[in-house]
Amino acid sequence: MQSLSVILQLAGAVALLLFGLGLVRDGMTRAFGMRLKMVLGLGTQTGPRAFVSGLVATLGLQSSTATALMTASFVDRGMIAPRMAQVVLLGANLGTALTAWVVAAGLEALAPALLLVGYVLHRQSRREWSGAGLALIGIALLLLSLSLLSQATEPLRDSPAMAAFLAMLGNAWPVALAFAAGLAVVCSSSLAVVMLVLSLGTDPALTVVLVLGANLGGAIPPLLATAGQGVPARRVALGNLIVRATGCLLALPLAGQAAQILTQLPLPHIGLAVEAHLAFNLMLAAVIWPFSALVTRLTARILPEVEEVPQIGVPLLDGEALETPAVA
Numbered sequence: 001m002q003s004l005s006v007i008l009q010l011a012g013a014v015a016l017l018l019f020g021l022g023l024v025r026d027g028m029t030r031a032f033g034m035r036l037k038m039v040l041g042l043g044t045q046t047g048p049r050a051f052v053s054g055l056v057a058t059l060g061l062q063s064s065t066a067t068a069l070m071t072a073s074f075v076d077r078g079m080i081a082p083r084m085a086q087v088v089l090l091g092a093n094l095g096t097a098l099t100a101w102v103v104a105a106g107l108e109a110l111a112p113a114l115l116l117v118g119y120v121l122h123r124q125s126r127r128e129w130s131g132a133g134l135a136l137i138g139i140a141l142l143l144l145s146l147s148l149l150s151q152a153t154e155p156l157r158d159s160p161a162m163a164a165f166l167a168m169l170g171n172a173w174p175v176a177l178a179f180a181a182g183l184a185v186v187c188s189s190s191l192a193v194v195m196l197v198l199s200l201g202t203d204p205a206l207t208v209v210l211v212l213g214a215n216l217g218g219a220i221p222p223l224l225a226t227a228g229q230g231v232p233a234r235r236v237a238l239g240n241l242i243v244r245a246t247g248c249l250l251a252l253p254l255a256g257q258a259a260q261i262l263t264q265l266p267l268p269h270i271g272l273a274v275e276a277h278l279a280f281n282l283m284l285a286a287v288i289w290p291f292s293a294l295v296t297r298l299t300a301r302i303l304p305e306v307e308e309v310p311q312i313g314v315p316l317l318d319g320e321a322l323e324t325p326a327v328a
Helices: 002-042 047-061 064-076 082-103 108-122 127-157 160-170 173-187 190-200 204-218 220-225 231-264 272-302
Strands: none
Touching (some): 002 047, 002 127, 064 082, 108 127, 127 190, 173 231, 190 272
């Protein structure tokens, strides 16, 4: 019975975290949606501007998945060059890591004030103020969810079953990587998995491995979401998955050394999971950026353009659009 209660508390804390992320995204979209789209659509003429555009958009939307889908749709319309789209997603990945760093910075005491200010702003008639208020409410819920996660995982840290499970993962890093990636796919958020790993307080090397898995799994939802779109949009999501998968495979054997380096850095320690998340995306951006054109060519080979077969005869009418003859 106690285990069921712990599972429910943990699931509720994760649900609150995802709900808070959704509120921030909806609020920022309502307040600054068109401006964020303009940042992505018009701010990608050069590599640095494309990187900053992805970073800013993700900090606003609190979701690299949302930024990836928006970028993919722009590439599909020919508004963003494919190579610049890959640079945008490198900035988006770093934006998610910075979000994790900000959320985990110990600002839980600000949650009541953010809720109050957010509620007051949300009741305003102006769309910008109302959206900003909704975003502040979402940020407050994010901070509260961290407290709930910490309380929910406290019994798990002393649980023999959890200790045995973590020991099993610690002895099988590929399994741990796949496990964290699966959680990120289910949650559609790498941030949620990183926060969960942070609250568990696992072995340093295993923490880095689980963070790598969260990054890998975070690239899969955009790929699934763009499955029905055009080839250019699917290439963007595929390129992001290839970049993250390559980075994870290269970093996985070095997880132990990376954990030691991060724990010994003379910097304020917020949490190894958050620091590993930030360090991985910083290194990934620095290493992959010069090869963004290569990634674009690789995705073009994997997903070639489909030649349209010319229609023979009179095309059939769309039966669902018969009430609008021009559309039909």
